Amino acid sequence: MERCLLFLSLSSLLLLSTASREDVRLVNGSSPCAGRVEVYHDGEWGTVCDRGWWDMSDAGVVCRQLGCGDAVDALGGAHFGPGSGRIWMAYVYCRGSESSLKQCLSPGWGIHNCNHGLDAGVICSAPQIVRLVGGTDLCSGRVEVHHGSSWGTVCYADFDQQDAEVVCRELGCGAPKELRGAAAFGQGEGQVWAEEIQCGGNESQIYFCPTAPSQNQPCSHGNDVGLVCSGYTESRLAGGHDICSGRVELKYQDTWWTVCDACWDSRASNVLCRQLGCGTAVAVPGQTWFGNGSGPISHDVFDCRGNETRLSQCAVSSWSRAACSREQEAGVICNGSVLSTLDGTVRLAGESECGGPVEVYYQETWSRVGGSWSSREASVACRQLGCGSAVQVYSSSPSGTGASDVCLTGFECSGRESHLVNCSTPHNLTCSSRERVSIVCSNRRSLRLVGGGGRCAGRVEVLHDGSWGTVCDDSWDLEDAQVVCRQLQCGTALSAPLPSFFGPGNGPVWLDEVGCVGNETSLWDCPTARWGQTDCGHKEDVGVVCSEFKEMRLSEGCSGNLEVFYNGTWGNVCWNGMEEDTATLICQELNCGNTSKVSRTGPREESAPNWLDHVQCRPHDSTLWQCPSAPWGENKCDKTVAVLNCTAEEDENEPRSKLSCSSAKNQRSCTNHWPLRVVGGAGGCSGRLEVFHGGSWRSVCGDSWDMMDARVVCRQLGCVLGQGAHGNATFGTGNGTLWLTEVNCRGTELHLWDCPHSVHSSCRSQNQAGVTCTGDLVMEDAAESYDDVITAVDVHPDSVAGELAEGDAPEYYDDVITT
Incomplete structure (x- = not known):
């Protein structure tokens, strides 16, 4: 076997000249963004040998040079068939940041020891040029395509089922469910594209579909096409x-x-x-x-x-x-399964699927249940039916399909089983006409937390007899709060805040004198006064904060370290390859604009936990909490956490992000959350208050500004309680527009936007609000004093987001290439 050693110094390697995308092409693939790599040199097309270090970094440079997005695979061994003619490049080494394959290291043109059986190939992702806007989620909405430097809509007559197949597949939304015309998701803006999309239906992205001049022009926005995809296929x-x-x-x-x-x-x-x-x-x-x-x-x-x-x-x-x-x-x-006749299968004989007389299949017949059932057996039956937890167990008169004189008894469950067959074996007996067990499951009665900024914190409200009402604080304690958190699958209770902490509710006060032990599966299992029997007013409404309550913030308002609040503590989000689309989604959630640059630096608090790692949002995700990531606390941060710099306006030299804001329910939206900062004071806990809204920092009017308002701001800034509430531009006037006026907080709100306020009202330019808080609150205090820091947004001096140096070529490249 022939072996050849070529000894070269790194200084003798040629740094090849910059080239445009016309100097490289992909051949023999299924699309313009997949195939055998060929480069143009000295008037002739030739191939690239995969021998050496042909990898994803090299493929990434080719894909970027061709405008084909990211590299999906780097292939060798003439995967796309052998080429012919010259082999121009071999032993290619790209760092990944080059704009052209010819900028990568190589021994020189035509220097190789290869044959065409080693020709290199790549598969690229192709750019994302389609989105759905204005639907109920990112898998439904008006079809928009990116062309040139802007987004435009598509005429209904120029879009068919095959095009829809490709769009749904590209967005990770499964198969098309419905095509809609007549601007069903609202009329778009900009241009209605004068091209007909002609997909075959098998393409991976619409980028690869041919187009032709439309025969349906002119076409107005009244004919914008909409699409609904199925998600799961x-x-x-x-x-x-x-x-x-x-x-x-x-x-x-x-x-x-x-x-x-x-x-x-x-x-x-x-x-x-x-x-x-x-x-x-x-x-x-x-x-x-x-x-x-x-x-x-x-x-x-x-x-x-x-x-x-x-x-x-x-x-x-x-x-x-x-x-x-x-x-x-x-x-x-x-019921089409043979297991539907499994002993222990349960059904309810009433009109509701989650409430009524219990019947159990046993020894080849359906029988009613007699005797007495506890909440443990009822909980198993409700769980088995997919109806939540047990709310009520009672006796009822016999009716339905079960025999009138024979019933089952003897079930004994721990309450944790998933099926009655796992409980003790029942037996038949003759029952009196009055003995019949009936149950009500929690899916007929609802529980929620309101006013806390998330589903796992807020005022406790229950739905009963068709009306939402509140719970009185008489006898309310942490054990009761534990049951609420468990029932809502929100983890464990961190605190049971003071009455009316989350504001007074309205409607009836449904529950009073709640006396949970703490191990109940549902609030309905706890002793209480009878429904609606109370002497309480809404000033005594109870609230709960659970460990699964989550929030996020940037350390400097709309830029800085990305941090999340979880399990009662603020912690870090690791960088680890976070992409700009993920960062852009976060900026939109924080109402900090629609684009972002992401970089990395060290954590602000070394003692803070590293909560999230490998966060990678998908096209259909509308909040950070939907995005896949490593489990909470499992990470490989290596002391590098994510730093975001959000902007409200897009860079003209960069393609527009595929993410968009919408006012539609469940669509990715620019929320009403206002990032805060204080400027002109000493440190990060005093100064003129500014609110980020509509792409710029704006001032707050000092009219009606008092210590209750300052208390909320200090809490949200992560500072100890307010010492001073200032007006009359104590900290200067700044350059921002006076936007927020007549703020009237109670002092218990979690966010400034929860306070009554007005916008765009008249206010003297010299009357700008400011605060003085007593100082920064340390990270550990978050778990101990939720009242002070649950929604803290720390303001700290600028952090330098240092980039790690790119790795140099392997040392042995300098010395030897072995073939």
């Missing part, structure tokens, strides 16, 4: 006895996901059974009753009405990043 039940029973699995792109049992209920189960041709659901056992799946676990919540024919017709939200273990995977048994 396939559904199945796995691990069961047949196709009508098993673990719920949903296919997203090319991966099968299992579903967390906390995100799945009887209505979704009925829809899935109907979709699979398996009838209706007779049991919804959780706790991985059908064994563990092998794919990732989905936290998507399917909000089905129950009458849909397919899951794709249900609204889907991703409301939680709470950990869901392999012991919490949802399962379904449909």
Whole structure:
């Protein structure tokens, strides 16, 4: 076997000249952004040998030079077939930052020991040039394409089912569900493109689809095309006895996901059974009753009405990043399965699927349940039905399909089982006509937290008899709060704040004298006064703060270290390759503009936990909490955390971000959150107050400004309680517009935007509000004093976001290339 050693010094390697995209091309691939790499030199096209270090860094340079997005794969061995003619480049070494392949290190033109069986190839992602705007999520909306330097709409007549297939696939939204014309998602702005998109339907991105001049011009915005995609493309039940029973699995792109049992209920189960041709659901056992799946676990919540024919017709939200273990995977048994006659299968004989007389299948017949049931047995039945937890257990008169004189008794459960078959064996007996167990499950009664800036903190409100009402603070303590957090799947209770901390509610005061032990699964399991019997007013409404309450902030208002509040503590978000689209989404959530630059630096507080790592948002994610990441606290930060610099205006030299803001429900939106900062004072806890809104920092009028307002601002800035509330431009006037006026806080609000206020009212330019707080609050205080720092936004001196140096070429490149 021939071996050849070429000894070269690094100084003799040629730094090849800069070239345009016309100097490189991809040949023999399925699209313009995939194929064998060929370069143009000395009037002739030639190939690149993969021998040496042909890798993703090299492929990335080729993709970027061609305007084809990011590298997906770097291939060798003539994957796209052998070329012919010259082999121009070999032993290529790119750092990844070059703008052209010819800028990468190489021994020189034509220097190689290769044949065309080693020709290099790449597959690129292609740029993202399509988005859906104005829908209920990022998988529905008006179709917009990026062309030149702006976004434009597409005429309904120029867009068909094959085009829709490609768009839904590209956005990671599954298959197209519905095409809509007549500007169903609102009329767009800018140009209606005068080209017809002619996809075949199999392309991976619309970038690869041919176009032709439209025959339907002129076309107005009244004919803008809209599209609704399905999200998940396939559904199945796995691990069961047949196709009508098993673990719920949903296919997203090319991966099968299992579903967390906390995100799945009887209505979704009925829809899935109907979709699979398996009838209706007779049991919804959780706790991985059908064994563990092998794919990732989905936290998507399917909000089905129950009458849909397919899951794709249900609204889907991703409301939680709470950990869901392999012991919490949802399962379904449909009545088309042989398991529907499994002993212990339960149904309710009333009109409601989550409330009524209990019937259990046992020894080949359905029987009513007699004797006495505790909340433990009722909880298992509710869980098995996918109806939440037990609210009520009572006796009722016999009716329905069960026998009138024979019933089942003897069930004994711990309350943690996922199916009655896991409880003790029942037995038949003759029951009196008055003995019949009935239950009511929590899906007929609702609980929520309001006014806390998230679903896991706020005033406790319960839905009863069709009306939302509050809970009185009499006897309310941390044990009661623990039950609320558990029932809402919000972790554990961090605090039970003072009465009316989250503001007074309205409507009835439903519950009083709540006396939970703390281990109950539902607030309905706790002793209370009878519904609506209370002498309390709304000034005594209780609130709760749970460990799964999450917030995020930037350390300097709309720039700085990205930090998140979780489990009662502010912590860091690791950099680890965070992309600008992810950072842009965060800026939009913080109302800090629609673009962002992301870099890295060290944490501001070395003692703060590193909460999140490997955050990578997908096109359809609308909040940071929906984006995939490593589990809470699991990280490889290496002391580099994310730094964001948000801007409200886009760089004319950069392509417009594919992310967009919308006023539509559930769509990625620019929220009403106002980042705050204080300027002109000493340190980060005193100065003139400024609020970021509409792309600029704006001042606050000093009219009605007092210590209650200052208290809220100091809390939000992460400073100890306010010492002074200033007007009359004590800290100077600044250059911003006076925007916010007549602020009237109670002092207990979590955010300034929760306070009554006016905007754009008249105010003297010299009357600008300022605050003096007593100093910075240390990170550890967050867990101890939620009242002071739960929504803190620290303002610290500028941090320098240092970039790590690019690695040099391997040392041995300087000495030897072995072939």
